[in-house]
Amino acid sequence: MASTAFYAGSFDPFTIGHKSIVDRALPMFDKVIIGFGTNTSKHPWQPLEERLENVRRLYAQTPAVEVVTYSGLTYEAARLHGADVLLRGIRSTTDFEYERNLADINRNISGMESVFILALPELAAISSSLVRELAAFDAPYRQYLP
Secondary structure, eight states: OOOOOEEEETTTOOHHHHHHHHHHHTTTOSSSEEEEETTTOOOSOHHHHHHHHHEEEEEOOOOTTEEEEESSSSHHHHHHOSSSEEEEEHHHHHHHHHHHHHHHHHHHHOOHHHHHHHHOOGTTOHHHHHHHHHHHHHHOOOGOOO
């Protein structure tokens, strides 16, 4: 049976931590869809088109990865793109509590299961917000981007 995972986020920016989650999910699924959610209340650091292009270029030689945008509820976008499960990365116990609650609600309202992949220990401290803050203070940050 074919399986497709939908990995959603704003990915502003897409970090080496995000890449690790996608790369480690690829052997588990026939396809991984990276869904860039649009949130009009957020002021992005990188324009959406730039983020999309960066990730499309990163996975250009990986046909099992698709990159899409969406607005609205994640589970609806996942279904629209043929996904069976929602893929989430977990960096800490704080992430776990938040993601577990979200997974419970998604399962309750849509029947979709969530699959969690734990961040590698050496990548657990990396977040998009950390990268944005480093960049804002002209501190080195590029080593956290793929």
